[in-house]
Amino acid sequence: MPDLFASGPEAFPRTMEPWQAFNLRMARGSGRNVDGSVPWRDALSLVGTLPSLGIRPRTALDLAQQIVDERRNKWKTCRRRTYQSVLAFDVFMRQLHSTKPQLATFFTNHVASAMHRYWGAMFPEHYQYSRFDAEWSQTFGGEILFAMDKLNDMVRLLVRWAEATSDATLLFASSMGQEAVESSLIETQAYVTDPARFMAWMGVPEGAWQLQPAMLPQFNLLVAPPVRYAFMQAVAGLKVGEQSVAHRIGPDGFFSLDFGQANLAAEARIERPGSSAPIREAGLTNVTIDDRSGTTAYHVHPGSLIVFDGKCPSDERSEISTLDLALSIIAMLGASVPPYMRRPIKL
Numbered sequence: 001m002p003d004l005f006a007s008g009p010e011a012f013p014r015t016m017e018p019w020q021a022f023n024l025r026m027a028r029g030s031g032r033n034v035d036g037s038v039p040w041r042d043a044l045s046l047v048g049t050l051p052s053l054g055i056r057p058r059t060a061l062d063l064a065q066q067i068v069d070e071r072r073n074k075w076k077t078c079r080r081r082t083y084q085s086v087l088a089f090d091v092f093m094r095q096l097h098s099t100k101p102q103l104a105t106f107f108t109n110h111v112a113s114a115m116h117r118y119w120g121a122m123f124p125e126h127y128q129y130s131r132f133d134a135e136w137s138q139t140f141g142g143e144i145l146f147a148m149d150k151l152n153d154m155v156r157l158l159v160r161w162a163e164a165t166s167d168a169t170l171l172f173a174s175s176m177g178q179e180a181v182e183s184s185l186i187e188t189q190a191y192v193t194d195p196a197r198f199m200a201w202m203g204v205p206e207g208a209w210q211l212q213p214a215m216l217p218q219f220n221l222l223v224a225p226p227v228r229y230a231f232m233q234a235v236a237g238l239k240v241g242e243q244s245v246a247h248r249i250g251p252d253g254f255f256s257l258d259f260g261q262a263n264l265a266a267e268a269r270i271e272r273p274g275s276s277a278p279i280r281e282a283g284l285t286n287v288t289i290d291d292r293s294g295t296t297a298y299h300v301h302p303g304s305l306i307v308f309d310g311k312c313p314s315d316e317r318s319e320i321s322t323l324d325l326a327l328s329i330i331a332m333l334g335a336s337v338p339p340y341m342r343r344p345i346k347l
Contacts (some may be wrong), residue, residue, distance in 0.1 A: 005213040019053055031216035033290045034077045054094020078291050082147050085110040089154050114147035115178045119297030126180035172306040175322050176299040185292040190240050190261040190284050192219045197283030202234050217260025223253045234272045241268040
């Protein structure tokens with residue numbers, strides 16, 4: 001199953017495509033603030049497929065309780081980021097049991113997401129200059145532990161599966177850790193909410209560009225060759241609220257622009273060479289951030305790697321390079337290591 005930045009819901013087997021379509025719609029509607037609504041038409045189309053997908057009754061009850069909790073405490077909608085992974089894990093486990101693959105991988109970002117946003121709520125003492133008010137810390141101080149609890153459930157089920165499966169090895173890998181970074185609460189951020197209006201203001205005609213999936217506050221798109229150079233020149237001089245807009249240019253007309261300018265004045269303007277306008281006239285909105293969270297923690301080295309193969313536990317601790325992981329897995333599968341890779345290590 002492709003990730004949540006996939007351009008379409010294609011999955012294999014095809015019975016998972018309704019789930020993936022629902023997944024994509026929910027994720028794209030919650031790029032920064034979590035959308036508290038539910039696309040009931042899509043959700044109802046899933047009801048008949050839930051048993052075949054592998055959604056456990058316990059998960060369904062847990063999710064129903066989450067919906068009730070959201071009605072009582074709106075701030076708890078932030079936990080939908082975690083529940084997306086919980087549901088996806090049930091689907092993964094069903095496929096693991098039914099197809100018995102030689103290699104299977106599952107990726108979740110829900111713990112990292114909670115750490116990015118709420119480290120300051122859980123560890124306010126880690127900051128020298130940042131100021132987080134007591135109400136915010138009290139509200140979100142338990143979100144990292146909540147995310148970790150759901151991860152613990154996943155690990156427990158995987159270990160149970162491995163113990164019942166002969167010759168199974170589990171690798172739990174996190175390539176990076178996190179620690180506090182100086183930050184402050186964010187009331188608003190500027191986002192492109194009307195891509196067509198923004199591109200028209202940038203001088204790119206309709207039909208000469210194509211929107212691409214992105215993780216907010218990024219704005220990703222492909223620009224056609226006839227207007228590509230002019231757009232590149234305009235982006236080079238682009239400013240929002242007098243702040244230059246960081247950007248990257250990739251092959252085949254790919255552009256990635258970093259918006260998300262925080263706490264701008266209501267009358268903030270956007271500028272490009274030869275033009276200036278209020279941001280709303282260029283398709284941007286000062287979006288109110290529901291949980292007021294910024295990036296209160298960010299990635300640091302090293303990460304962690306845990307190997308479970310059902311043997312006696314070892315207290316040995318050693319450091320390895322992340323470059324060793326792929327080729328070590330290749331060696332474990334008995335496949336040939338490509339000559340351009342380094343010699344594998346033994347995990």
